[in-house]
Amino acid sequence: MTQPARGSVRFRNVRKCFGTFTAIHDLDLDIETGTLVTLLGPSGCGKTTTLRMLAGLETPTSGSIEIGGRDVTRLPANERDVAMVFQSYALFPHMSVLDNVAYGLEAGGQSKAEARENADAGLTLVGLAGYGGRLPAELSGGQQQRVAVARALVLEPQVLLLDEPLSNLDARLRRRVRTEIRELQQRLGFTAVYVTHDQEEALAVSDRIVVMDSGRIAQQGPPRELYEAPVSEFIADFMGEANVLPCQIVDVSEGRATIEISGFRHSLAARAATPGPAKLAVRANAITLTPDRGTPRTGKPGPENRLPGRVQSSAYLGDHVEYEVELESSTIFVIDTGTADPLPPGADVSIGFRERGIALIVG
Known part of the structure; x- marks a missing residue:
């Protein structure tokens, strides 16, 4: 020794x-x-x-x-x-x-x-x-x-x-x-x-x-x-206030998992996950918002395989806007640094995910 x-x-x-x-x-x-x-x-x-x-x-x-x-x-x-x-x-x-x-x-x-x-x-x-x-x-x-x-x-x-x-x-x-x-x-x-x-x-x-x-x-x-790469919901939430969403892993291949949320699909690192029910940790700044002008919320994937949602609240904080967005099964917190004009409460939006800031919880 x-x-x-x-x-x-x-x-x-x-x-x-x-x-x-x-x-x-x-x-x-x-x-x-x-x-x-x-x-x-x-x-x-x-x-x-x-x-x-x-x-x-x-x-x-x-x-x-x-x-x-x-x-x-x-x-x-x-x-x-x-x-x-x-x-x-x-x-x-x-x-x-x-x-x-x-x-x-x-x-x-x-x-x-x-x-x-x-x-x-x-x-x-x-x-x-x-x-x-x-x-x-x-x-x-x-x-x-x-x-x-x-x-x-x-x-x-x-x-x-x-x-x-x-x-x-x-x-x-x-x-x-x-x-x-x-x-x-x-x-x-x-x-x-x-x-x-x-x-x-x-x-x-x-x-x-x-x-x-x-x-x-x-x-x-x-x-x-x-x-x-949080191993639990506690870590995901404590280390930077992540949104934790229920999802379904529909396929795992070559180290990548395809997950589905209300018809919306996304591919990410599998982290030893297997097909079946799972939880997804999504950082607030890893979510993209696109206004759906006049598009009703149908519960189906939005344009370009995006998830439909509706703005509940918005707060302009100088260099970013904070939103609470209602999805079909949950409410998520979003930080948007790409717009100077906050979307008003009630606005219909489509949700997408960036490449980084998203992880399957495997613990």
Whole structure:
């Protein structure tokens, strides 16, 4: 057996119970060194509990946790060689930025001069050279977040843990800071475990996403795989709000499946599906709308083998229009970026699918 790489993480059959409630069910998870893995899921799914067990802030009821091949299951937080960036940043308001970053180094035994020198290098690393003399209150939210990251990185941990690190920032600042965190992680090559409930954030920063549901891993893989090839209705809906439509697989040949919905047919990757009833995940931006001027809804395929529908509501949002469209058996959500003039409620339309953004649910 090869020696596990420094910075790797391994959960083996980890269970966490709070009284009679089981928060984590027999978790098996491997995180390779130098990767950024995001634990993603709705509130109560177990992602924060998993992070806290890795940090040493919670103790597993059973199972084991390894960091860099070392069993840390029962070790206290200060002996695990990890550092955590909290949601609230947890900066000392009365201390300068430089002293905030140096605090952990001094507590670890470095002299004040050495700690301040290393802290100054850490601030330079995150693009805050020259900010050491300021108080946290004199910085923007994004700058405070970078101070928290610098304070963690100067400790040279095997694993950096980030717990909802952008939740206190506005939307525009979140986009910028998440890009900065990702660039820093890739440039320095450290291992990071990132917790968020924001799907877009997870897609933007991750090498791999682990989606959790009710204390279990629902699916894990690269961002594109989870978005384009969900294994369940839960994943399809959670990773980008997909429409889930019942369909019939009428033929499978050479890796392609032909599906049928109310007479409308479409071909797509089979994903090991077999003929019979199935479910189709369709992203809102993978649907095309064509006005059917004066064409009654007959329940039969529209022109050019398209599905008939009727607009229930429309909302103009600048660079796109959002629609709810009633089909024969369901209502779908559509994002249309190709028109500046929204179709009014009551308009008859024909529905088509693009090549990407559609997948059979095979789980």
